[in-house]
Amino acid sequence: MTAQLIAWALITPFTLAFIYAGIHEYRRYKSGGKANYGLTYDEETGTTYITGIGDEEGYQIDDYDPSTYRDPDVAVAQEEPATDPDSPADDDPEADDRPGTSRP
Numbered sequence: 001m002t003a004q005l006i007a008w009a010l011i012t013p014f015t016l017a018f019i020y021a022g023i024h025e026y027r028r029y030k031s032g033g034k035a036n037y038g039l040t041y042d043e044e045t046g047t048t049y050i051t052g053i054g055d056e057e058g059y060q061i062d063d064y065d066p067s068t069y070r071d072p073d074v075a076v077a078q079e080e081p082a083t084d085p086d087s088p089a090d091d092d093p094e095a096d097d098r099p100g101t102s103r104p
Contacts, residue, residue, distance in 0.1 A: 046071065 039048040046069050
């Protein structure tokens with residue numbers, strides 16, 4: 001295989017994808033007019049992503065407070081049940097007879 005054929009094989013998919021995206025955006029522009037693209041915040045996952053947003057849906061810096069986000073991974077770790085202070089396992093490390101919990 002020649003170097004030119006390899007170059008064409010690598011460049012062609014990207015060129016076709018770029019042309020397709022241009023045609024798709026042009027058709028969307030003709031049917032819907034100018035679009036606003038921006039970051040949208042998903043409160044459930046705490047992430048942002050780029051999407052088309054309306055005029056009223058844009059980012060409002062006054063409405064955003066990052067200190068109100070609760071990480072689900074951290075929340076699960078904090079909600080684990082506490083051990084019973086009267087349990088014999090707290091007093092005697094050898095008292096726990098469950099398999100896989102023996103201590104050296």
